[in-house]
Amino acid sequence: RGLMAGKRGLIMGIANNRSIAWGIARACAAEGAALALTYQGDALRKRVEPLAAELGATVVGHCDVTDEASLDAVFARCGDLYGGLDFLVHAIAFSDKDQLDGRYIDTTADNFTRTMFISCYSFTAIAQRAEKLMQNGGSMLTLTYYGAEKVMPHYNVMGVAKAALEASVRYLAVDLGGKGIRVNAISAGPIKTLAASGIGDFRYILKWNEYNAPLKRTVTIDEVGQSAVYLLSDMGRAVTGEVHHVDCGYHVVG
Ligand code: 0WD
Numbered sequence: 001r002g003l004m005a006g007k008r009g010l011i012m013g014i015a016n017n018r019s020i021a022w023g024i025a026r027a028c029a030a031e032g033a034a035l036a037l038t039y040q041g042d043a044l045r046k047r048v049e050p051l052a053a054e055l056g057a058t059v060v061g062h063c064d065v066t067d068e069a070s071l072d073a074v075f076a077r078c079g080d081l082y083g084g085l086d087f088l089v090h091a092i093a094f095s096d097k098d099q100l101d102g103r104y105i106d107t108t109a110d111n112f113t114r115t116m117f118i119s120c121y122s123f124t125a126i127a128q129r130a131e132k133l134m135q136n137g138g139s140m141l142t143l144t145y146y147g148a149e150k151v152m153p154h155y156n157v158m159g160v161a162k163a164a165l166e167a168s169v170r171y172l173a174v175d176l177g178g179k180g181i182r183v184n185a186i187s188a189g190p191i192k193t194l195a196a197s198g199i200g201d202f203r204y205i206l207k208w209n210e211y212n213a214p215l216k217r218t219v220t221i222d223e224v225g226q227s228a229v230y231l232l233s234d235m236g237r238a239v240t241g242e243v244h245h246v247d248c249g250y251h252v253v254g
Pocket of ligand 1: 013014015016018019020021039040044063064065066090091092093094118143144145146187188189190191192193194195196
């Protein structure tokens, strides 16, 4: 029963119970999806395992997107577990905290490259592997932010990486459309998560959104999760290449 009954999905990027990926996992499970989850490193394993148990999800192992072998292992495990995949969620981003403050112009070549690789290229690397498991079509989803479209204070190199990620959503949508695989992004409003706590003045950004968004509040991870269900389930079967704002309307005024 549910909008996602019979669908098998891989969700990457849960760090703890505040993660956007956790909101998405909970919403998909509530709609009947079977879920495989990954964690990055042993410290997060201890957090992800009990969360997986709450949903009856399977932990398919450690995955660091900078380590190809760990990516291959996770997809091999999904193949063994399900024999295929119907949806994929990529909720992964990283940049050196010191460069999520101050001026974009001060970005180093090293951090620029790493930020781009982890926050943008990894979605393509994952899509390459997921394509092989999506024999009956499927839906892929990544997470982006308004800092891709407009300059947001302190978002800096991450904004540049998100702009590239949004462009890659469009290219992937064309590459995979013929196979009935859809590729979309949710542009979420600011939410207090582990990753967000690295961004300078984040509390101010939250308040600013609260005062200025049409709905006069910020979004929750459960609300992002429910919007994800639309894009990941057959409800969104004619939607691809889209960047869908789930931000209490902030993008129409910001
Ligand atoms: O306001 C926000 N929180 C927004 C977040 C607004 C709009 C978009 N997003 C995006 C983020 O940029 C990211 O793409 O949503 C996605 C999920 O982020 P989150 O839920 O805000 O953050 P968090 O709970 O910290 O999860 C991100 C996780 C990492 O956590 P930490 O904080 O430990 O870096 O991404 C994972 C990791 O688990 N991650 C990696 N996974 C595999 N390989 C890697 C990596 N190399 N690096 C980070």
